Amino acid sequence: MMTTDQARSAVVFPGMGPSRFTDVGKFMMIDPFVRKRLAAADDALGRSVLDEFRTAGTDFGAFAQVAFFINSVALADRAVETQGLAPDVCVGFSFGQKAATAFSGALPFAEAVRLTHELALCEQRFFEEEHQDLVTLTITRVPAAALAEVLGELAERGEFHEVSGHLDEGMHMVTMREQVLEPFQRRISAIGGYSLYSMKPPAHCRVLTGLRARVEEEVLAEFDVADPELPLVADHDGALITRADQLRTLLLDTFDHPVRWHPVVDTLRGMDVRTVYVTGPDRLIHRLDVTTRAFDVVALGPEQALRPARPASRKEQ
Template identity: 50%
Template sequence: MTGQSEAQRTAVVFPGMGKFDFGSAGRFLVLDRYARARLSVADEVLGLSVLGRFDTEDTAYSEYAQLAFVIASLAAADRAEDRFGMRPEVCVGASFGQKAAAAYTGSLDFVDVVRLTVDLARCEREYFAAEYADVVTHAVYRVPDEPFHGLLDEMRARGQWFEISGTLDRGFYMISLRESALEDFIQAVRDLGGYSMYTMRPPVHASAFGALRAKAEAEVFSRYRIEPPKLTVVSDADGAVVNSADAMRTMLLDTFDRAIRWPDIVGTLAGLGVDTLWFTGPDDMFHRLDCTVRNFDVVAINPRNALRPGSPKRKLRTA
């Protein structure tokens, strides 16, 4: 792969799933012709209206909210290709964005991604109804690193369970912990001068969830054939280059019990000679991270701006 680095200048990034509801994305899903085309296929596959279920359900990470997120992400990529000439050589799926990345790179057919997304959501719901039901994942940012890790050391010394589920940038982390400890944790972060972003239920990306990985592999992934990706893929767990079916399958399973390391992805992309990142899908975070905008020119296509006339604005790197 290193011999090809000079030719690989553009990457598409499918973001992880943060706050996402019908109010923020419904207009895009209803009006965008690329989203309508994707929804039509998904409706036929499942025999129901995905948009209707998404509109009426109030669970943030229900199977239909998750599927609508995948569809919005792929529709944004379709628009970026068709309207703005995006031609990536590298692909990244950050966290939940791996599902869209699998479809985009041809590792899974879109029809299979529709079914897989629903199947995995139900698998996770079953698991967390019985195991780690009291655990959440909370994102914090602008925390001073040394004092923050001191706080984590104190929690560890008290026997308080937690895991770092994501390192997104300097001072930007995702922490999985018991919900009973969340309020005190948020206050401790504020006392350090940091900020809280959002809380995820169910939790994600922790080594403690190894049994979930095994359950998903046995009950869900065993029913799907994964092909080698047609583009170079970069793993969100360690920045490794993924170019085989086995590596793609491993990456998709790693999301259950391995933390995200966005700075590792940044390093790999830079090493591959990438200088422009297209973020396609609902994203309020990854395309704004300091380590992202320092290293790449950034173009974002999302439900808020996709329907506006004209070309998307390109944010030039800051250093």
């Protein structure tokens, strides 16, 4: 699918934020692209995803994850059908790797549904036993030097902490004990920063090597991942993924490697990607300065899909 005589495009599947039926339920019930994917997902799991999602009591539960995955893939379907999306490369950022695995052809959609569900259940079992006291906080407006100072203060007190991601200039993800979350947030505010949201269970840190090992043994071993038909870009170092073994490693790396968006942007720019389609319920990637400076960004989430007009690109906003 690579081209040399015209600018290239990429599709980006975003990471997962809190996912609630009240936010996306109407979209899922009426959008024809979602309805088609829902029918296939229901067959794959032997139950109604929409019903399970509607009655779920958690924003990150198994069926909230499956619903987020379905919406992301369906929105990419919509972009292909209505906007002529024919990407040269794709990116799965954090949770978005699951949608990228399906869209790239490395797993049939039904198998990717089952993988998403089984991964969620495996994580749930793991965190019922391990690291129940950890959370991952996303912060912004915090320069690297200021972050180093605050993390140094945690280190002086012997507090566990890890950087779980670098998203943009001044935007980071930090994992810590839940008991120090509020004082850490106050400290971030004192230096002019802002706390966006926290996630529990935590994500993307070296302390989760046990989860990585469990997923590899109990879940991923049951799935026959193929070479992707569309190359992927790794969300932690920008490496180009073209083989099944590389993709399997990437799916495991997400547990114990911090995510970093700048290397992804660098790789896409090196491939002469000019337009990025962010397909999924995204609150972050399409708004990052590093993204909008580098590309013409087309955001296609549930809100944009429900509008009668074509989603506006960055240049039109």
